[in-house]
Structure formats: C-alpha cells, structure tokens
Amino acid sequence: MCLGIPGEVVELHADRPDLAQVDVSGVRRAINIGLLEPGEVGVGDWVLIHVGFALSKIDEAEAKAAMEFLESIGQAYADELAALQSSTIE
Numbered sequence: 195m196c197l198g199i200p201g202e203v204v205e206l207h208a209d210r211p212d213l214a215q216v217d218v219s220g221v222r223r224a225i226n227i228g229l230l231e232p233g234e235v236g237v238g239d240w241v242l243i244h245v246g247f248a249l250s251k252i253d254e255a256e257a258k259a260a261m262e263f264l265e266s267i268g269q270a271y272a273d274e275l276a277a278l279q280s281s282t283i284e
Contacts, residue, residue, distance in 0.1 A: 198244045199218055199242070199243050199260075199264065199274060200218070200252060200256070200257035200261055202216060202217045202218075202238065202239070202240050203216055203236065203238065203239045204217050204237060206235075212226055212227060212228035214227045216243065216248075218278055219261070219275060221275055221278050221279045223246075223279070223281065225243050225246055225248055227241070227248045229247055229249060230248055230251065234251055235251050240252050240254055246281065
C-alpha cells in the first residue's frame, strides 16, 4: 500500500530548486517539489508526499489530522516510514 504522507519542509536545496528536505515523523529525506508552482513552498510549510513527490501544499491542521490517521493504522504507516527512510532521491 502506498500512502500520501504529510511532511514539513525543513530546507530548500539552492542548487536543485526541484528538491526540498522534509521531515516526516523524524525521518528526513529529499523529495521532489517540481510538481508544485515555483516559490509555492518554503521552510516550515507542509506538503503531501507520495512516492517521493510533493503533490500539494497543505496547512498544518490538515497535516496533523492526516498524521493522526496514519499513526492509527499501525503497520502500514510503519512500513511507509521504513520505505521512506531507506529511499534516496538524487
């Protein structure tokens, strides 16, 4: 199962404007923000991530609600976090 997971943008890559560093429940990874409008996201913003891509910008309340739901489903969420932790985008 693949889930859309909220992540908080913690860094924008100056040398790669299509990449941002995000934090998802303590796991930090580079994700592709190229599907979003240039300048749409910044540090501190929340995005909905699926297969390494930010699909949309979301507000913090929506991110919190999504995280509560994801944490409630247990193993599927744990599996997604493990997959995120082991993945890389270059």
